[in-house]
Amino acid sequence: MTIIPSIKRDFLVKLAEDGKRADGRKFDEFRNIEIEVNVISKAEGSAKVKIGNTQVLAGIKMDIGEPYPDTPDSGVMITAAELIPLASPDFESGPPRENAIELARVVDRGIRESEVIEVDKLCVVPSEKVWLVFIDIHVLDYDGNLFDAASLAALAALLTTKVPAERFELGEDYPLPLKEPPISCTSVKYNGVVVMDPSLDEEAIAEVRLTIATDKNGDIRAMQKGLNGSFNLDEIKKIIKTSLDNGRKIQELLYKSAGK
């Protein structure tokens, strides 16, 4: 993707040998995170998340539709991500490509598989009518670590979502039923050093990437390894620990920002 001159790579590697990162962070330290909720009035729920200079906006829309035949009593969630050309000189317009699809699927999996949305409570008429939950991720400014920013934005948006029952004449609006959301933390490795929450430059020289989602109880809820490099077992164990530590802090911030 981004072509980073070898000079810059040497610079980052050299800094890492002295235990430093270009922006002065520790290896296991996140950039500053800001979460702002209810930013879009037309959406059922919305949030803007900043991780350093990376900015992601997530909006939730809901509608009534048909359930899948194999889950006739469950609501349906659909996640889409757009890497719009607004966010980076390298993003092009057009239908979503590999990167946007991977991003949407990783965010989707984190929410779907850990059953954050209680889909069994989103049935209106079994086999006929259920609530559809659309999660749309809009990347506004790409400066590294989209996975964590997008997941966090989606979760914050869900936490503020009101089911628009009145609009469909199904009684009063009510908060979307949710369970504890797991927090995703991404690390990358370059030249034998593992760093948390990679910046754009660090991502560009990364050999291998690992995203781990952890929950409040300190359990692991989802993982995704990326790129063609490899980790050893010690590195994986260390990343799990730093992901748990950071995850706990981010979870607190998430609840505080969503007013819960």
Next chain:
Amino acid sequence: MNSDIKLFENGKRLDGRKNDELRKIKIEVGVLHRAEGSCYLEWGDNKVIVAVYGPREAIPRHTQNPLRAIVNAKYNMAAFSVGDRKRPGPDRRSREISKVISEALENVILVEKFPRASIDVNIEVLDAEAGTRCAGLTAAAVALADAGIPMKDIPVACAAGKIENQVVLDLGKEEDNYGSADLPIAISPRTGEILLLQMDGHLTVEEFDKALDLAIKGCYIVSDIQKKAILEKYQPNSEGK
């Protein structure tokens, strides 16, 4: 027209505005890190963000013009920006708006300075509540200035329309849905030239004159807000920044 909906109450419009009053406008300059120029704009309940990239080599190559730059404005609505979720990606409406905005901006940008280049203006509508093309163009002009793109002027847009036989400035959502005409325009405030003009509905010639006059007045008010926002970022030593 739906006559059940009343668009005036006690001589005021639904949102309490007078006939020649704009919705509240807020402009922030330079809100994005990666873009060369950017602008976030709120116009009533509309929220728009614009990023400018370029001048850079136009790709694909066959779009290059050896004599001047091409201006590539892309108007896009977020899926969650409207009542019923919009399918992501361009549709016929957004393509048309992209085209008329590109042409309006091209008029003021010194395109002959950058042969074979493209100037990309990405307009994202995050929250839509009538008048997004005016909001988009107004924000695009500020983002272009923020990107340091040489222009003859900072263009500005505003709409006027007709509701219940009265000509009013800057239609709101209900007024747009149930009113009888909408006239969005963009001008070059320095010369007063019209850069964009569209109309739908039904106006007499006299009403058109009145609406155009009102829209132009609105443009000048918005123009002042644009300039103030840009100066706030770039004027040296204001508040010790």
